[in-house]
Amino acid sequence: MHRSKWTLLILSCMLVLLAGCGTAKNSETTPTADGKAASNGETKELRDVKFVLDWSPNTNHTGLYVAQAKGFYEEEGLKVDILMPGSGGADAMVASGEVPFGISYQESVTQGRTQGVPLVSIAAVIQHNTSGFAAPVDRNIKSPKDFEGKTYGGWGSPVEEAVMSSIMDIEGADVSKVNIINMGEADFFTAVKRDIDFAWIFYAWTGIEAELRGEPLDMLYVKDYSDKLDYYTPVITTNEQQIKDDPELIKSFLRATSKGYQYTIEHPEEAADILLKAVPELDKDLIMASQKWLSPKYQDDAARWGEQKQSVWQNYSDWMYEKKLIEKPLDTDAAYTNDFLPE
Structure with a gap:
């Protein structure tokens, strides 16, 4: 993410916090006309809570x-409205207190916090990094060494070349021999037919789509080459002011959200149907196949869904600092917390 974006985000956060609007507690307490739920024979008002996605709905969000x-939020007295990100992005909306919760990535939280942005990760959506470099099998890219002489299509982030360089260095390969171009608005399948050989993808979405299209890929997961690249992506975030002012809301929200992901782990097909009913324009075959692939990976080898390890935050932030992607070391203890997850 470019430094100019983070500069604007910092200024936005400062203005909102100074105006006293950084607390989601005050802005989210007015119930809507239909914001009612029955509890022990009594009717209670639900608290409106907004949650902003990082991108269009997909199986990361199921x-x-x-x-x-399933009513898990209602059981906690919450009426959760899931939103698409505004023009400033999900991180800006959460950090400024416009919304109390959203989806982000460890990379973004790390970059933001080292520049004064008050984002805090409160849960890992997926326990291990499912992203990597993918290429149609006819490009014969079987290892990072094979990147040499090929064309990579990306989105212009310095992180891309840094990751590529890290895994190529292991095999004595030279990243300067890769032709790196910006894919623009083209999707992976269009770009590899047009002018690139490989790109960085999340397998749960683009990889599964390739399977359904009958277009086999060679997939090099970045976590397989370095422990430092097995970071959390995506994560659920809040902001420091929310933690200070209303920790009970965070606990309630995560109790319900944890139930949602646990149900999705145990019932992937039913969960996929729920996502499709909520967002009917999504491709049914892709959602169903993606959900079956991804559901076991939400919790994976963690003791509970959402749990984050200090070593993962430390390893990745150390790597970012070594690669000069951040200007100072990260205070990892302030960047994430497991304190609000249910036991």
Whole structure:
């Protein structure tokens, strides 16, 4: 993410916090006309809570929609509205207090916090990094060494070349021999037919789509080459002011969200149907196949869904600092917390 974006985000956060609007507690307490729920024979008002996605709805988000549809949020006294990100992005909306919760990535939280942005990661959506470099099998890219002489299509982030360099260095390969171009608005399948050989993808989405299209890929997961690259992506975030002012809301929200993801782990097909009902324009075959692939990976080898390790935050931030992607070391203890997850 470019430094100019983070500069604008810092200024936005400062203005909002100074105006006294950084607390989601005050802005989220007015119930809507239909914001009622029955509890022990009594009717209680639900608290409106906004949650902002990082991108259009997909299987990274299924647990949220399941928690919404199955009434887990209502059980906690919440009426959760899942939003698309505004023009400034999800991180800006959460950091400024416009919304209390959202989806981000460890990379973004790390970059932001080293520049004064008050984002805090409160849960890992997926326990291990499912991203990597992918190429159609006819490009014969079987290892990072094979990147040499090929064309990579990206989005212009310095992180891309840094990751590529890290895994190529292991095999004595030279990243300067890769032709790196910006893919623009083209999707992976269009770009590899047009002018690139490989790109960085999340397998749960683009990789599964390739399977359904009958277009086999060679996939090099970055976590397989370095422990430092097995970071959390995506994560659920809040902001420091929310933690200070209303920790009970965070606990309630995560209790319900955890139930949603646990249900999705145990019932992937039903969970996929719930996502499709909420967002009917999504491709049914892709959602169903993606959900079956991804559901076991939400919790994976962690003791509970959402749990984050200090070593993962330390390893990745150390790597970012070594690669000069951040200007100072990260205070990892302030960047994430497991304190609000249910036991």
